[in-house]
Amino acid sequence: MSRLSAAVPPWLAHALRAQRGPVPWSAVVRGALAAGPLLLVAVLSGRTSVGVVAALGAMLAGINDRPGSRRAAVRRLGVPALAGAGGLLVGSYAGQHVGAVTLTLLLTVLGLLAGAVSAVGPVASGAGTQLLVAAAIGAGMPLPEPGWQRALFFVGGAGWLLVLRLALPTPGATAGDYRFDGERDAVGGVYDAVAALLEAVGGSDAPGRRVALTAALDHAQDALGGPRLRAYASSAAERRLHAQYAAALPLAEAATALAWAGEAVPARAVEGPRRLAVAVRTSTHTGPLPAPSRSAPALRALDDALLHAADTFDRGGDDSALHTRRRTATSLARTVLGSAGREYGLRVALCFGASVAVAQALHHARWYGSHAHWYWLPATAVFLVKPDLGPLASRVICRAAGTVLGAVLFAGFAALLPRPAGLVALVALCGALIPVATRHFAAQTAVVTVLVLSLVMVGGEPGASWSRIGETLLACAIVLLVGHLPALGQRGGGVRARLTHAAEAAHVYLAHVLDDGTTDDRAGRWTLRREAYRALAEARASIDLAAAELPALARHAEGTDEVAATLERLVDTTTACAVQLDDTGRLTPEHTERITALLDELAEGRERAGLAVKEGQALPVPLAG
Numbered sequence: 001m002s003r004l005s006a007a008v009p010p011w012l013a014h015a016l017r018a019q020r021g022p023v024p025w026s027a028v029v030r031g032a033l034a035a036g037p038l039l040l041v042a043v044l045s046g047r048t049s050v051g052v053v054a055a056l057g058a059m060l061a062g063i064n065d066r067p068g069s070r071r072a073a074v075r076r077l078g079v080p081a082l083a084g085a086g087g088l089l090v091g092s093y094a095g096q097h098v099g100a101v102t103l104t105l106l107l108t109v110l111g112l113l114a115g116a117v118s119a120v121g122p123v124a125s126g127a128g129t130q131l132l133v134a135a136a137i138g139a140g141m142p143l144p145e146p147g148w149q150r151a152l153f154f155v156g157g158a159g160w161l162l163v164l165r166l167a168l169p170t171p172g173a174t175a176g177d178y179r180f181d182g183e184r185d186a187v188g189g190v191y192d193a194v195a196a197l198l199e200a201v202g203g204s205d206a207p208g209r210r211v212a213l214t215a216a217l218d219h220a221q222d223a224l225g226g227p228r229l230r231a232y233a234s235s236a237a238e239r240r241l242h243a244q245y246a247a248a249l250p251l252a253e254a255a256t257a258l259a260w261a262g263e264a265v266p267a268r269a270v271e272g273p274r275r276l277a278v279a280v281r282t283s284t285h286t287g288p289l290p291a292p293s294r295s296a297p298a299l300r301a302l303d304d305a306l307l308h309a310a311d312t313f314d315r316g317g318d319d320s321a322l323h324t325r326r327r328t329a330t331s332l333a334r335t336v337l338g339s340a341g342r343e344y345g346l347r348v349a350l351c352f353g354a355s356v357a358v359a360q361a362l363h364h365a366r367w368y369g370s371h372a373h374w375y376w377l378p379a380t381a382v383f384l385v386k387p388d389l390g391p392l393a394s395r396v397i398c399r400a401a402g403t404v405l406g407a408v409l410f411a412g413f414a415a416l417l418p419r420p421a422g423l424v425a426l427v428a429l430c431g432a433l434i435p436v437a438t439r440h441f442a443a444q445t446a447v448v449t450v451l452v453l454s455l456v457m458v459g460g461e462p463g464a465s466w467s468r469i470g471e472t473l474l475a476c477a478i479v480l481l482v483g484h485l486p487a488l489g490q491r492g493g494g495v496r497a498r499l500t501h502a503a504e505a506a507h508v509y510l511a512h513v514l515d516d517g518t519t520d521d522r523a524g525r526w527t528l529r530r531e532a533y534r535a536l537a538e539a540r541a542s543i544d545l546a547a548a549e550l551p552a553l554a555r556h557a558e559g560t561d562e563v564a565a566t567l568e569r570l571v572d573t574t575t576a577c578a579v580q581l582d583d584t585g586r587l588t589p590e591h592t593e594r595i596t597a598l599l600d601e602l603a604e605g606r607e608r609a610g611l612a613v614k615e616g617q618a619l620p621v622p623l624a625g
Helices: 002-007 010-016 025-032 035-044 048-063 070-097 100-120 122-140 147-167 178-200 206-224 236-261 268-282 297-315 329-337 339-364 376-384 392-416 421-437 441-458 465-483 493-514 522-547 551-557 560-584 589-608
Strands: none
Touching: 010 392, 025 048, 025 147, 025 421, 035 048, 035 147, 035 421, 035 441, 048 070, 048 122, 048 147, 048 421, 048 441, 070 100, 070 122, 070 147, 070 178, 070 206, 100 122, 100 329, 100 339, 122 147, 122 339, 122 376, 178 206, 178 236, 178 268, 206 236, 206 522, 236 268, 236 297, 236 522, 236 560, 268 297, 297 560, 329 339, 339 376, 339 465, 339 493, 376 392, 376 465, 392 421, 392 441, 392 465, 421 441, 493 522, 493 560, 493 589, 522 551, 522 560, 560 589
């Protein structure tokens, strides 16, 4: 794949790239037990249309059913499902009581709102997607139930999958309380990532291992920080996991400082975090840990962190803080109304509104014949306009290829399978395949196409395989056109907003470390360090995505990758400074010179990339000793 990526343009290489990893068998089982059985019960009870709506809710929830903890799954599946129910409610009543022009305007405004809110984060993006998809389905799919019943059954279908996620144990997870197997795996992954970084210190793989450590910490924070009835961990097992996560933070800090220094560490230093990872996953004691050399500040910090972690594992701990701060309503509103929210909101509104207008025109011109299923065109546009699924050109290629493949497969299945039993079995099979198919957008599209066409046929409409291909290609053309229109705001607003946020987080972290009055506040420092690295990871992901766009779009993010690289080095250096100050109380000339040079480099890079520095945001320059 590396040779292929070098030989083809980035936008095409991204379309050919697929995620790798073990098959998520637990998610496959949940998918098989979700949409198909719901539809079967509805068919047997004579309420087929109810089963179609519930299966749609389960299907859309299945797309969001990713690896992680049960607590995190409540938010990841539940919030989009509630948003989808709201969209289904609005779309159902609007489709029944307003004309085509008013409906188009209403759904366009809904697209503006959903797109702006999607800038908040992945869960908000999933909620915005389900809101619009369900609104289009509610307005365009002919169903006998009133809107409130459709919304209720939609939530019921998604809720059934969530119940399966919470109730079924993960295969192979036999240690400790099975309710926290996702949390255990996430925290164990942090210790494994620390060991991998220590192993790579002094080599070319160290920067990539540091990025992997950030991803592991982000994943563990999300796994432990899901919604809860109480404001604190309520069980002994959960409190223990929180304490084990907190004990990993000084280890991660010391490992980052060692990677910054670039001098290889003794091999025995890697054994301690490895044993801690095993102890987390098996809920056992660590036993004796090998002590690393104490010849440097970072090695002494690593040794102290290992001793503290061993004590936490053996005796338990009461540090249940996740070292993260809840986002305020003001910060959320600033994100929604900021450049990223405005730009994405406008593009979603234009794509969704234009696709609704075209679909309404075709519908009233009897392009669809006697059956109303015009919702496919705007629903397809919603998925195509989502940057979460890859660069624009990649999304268009994969969606078109996946739809063609899915339509052809369904035509063959429909000709061979008995009805409705065969189609119900096909829905169950597709539900089981969705967790695997999410690794590539084309594969996901093909599976979802077969599933939706099966639901449509079970619901009483004739096969619509070939018209779906035409509607998908039309949606691709609309999104490609709108995606290249000049925006009312600054292009690349999402990238610049995330990079600006990362620079602000780096500023706060550096100022905290260099302030003599706060160097003893390690918990506050770890919180700021986590926020800085998380913001950097989000900015880097956004930049990499923009770089794989077509040249006309990619050029708007030019220079941002250099700024992100400088910020990463600055935050790494700040971490090394924190460890140095803990050990000696003063910085060496090397630390001072490195930060001063990075601040100058950052200022020049931000100016070249068009990222203005706000008044009063200049980063402090440290003084040696």
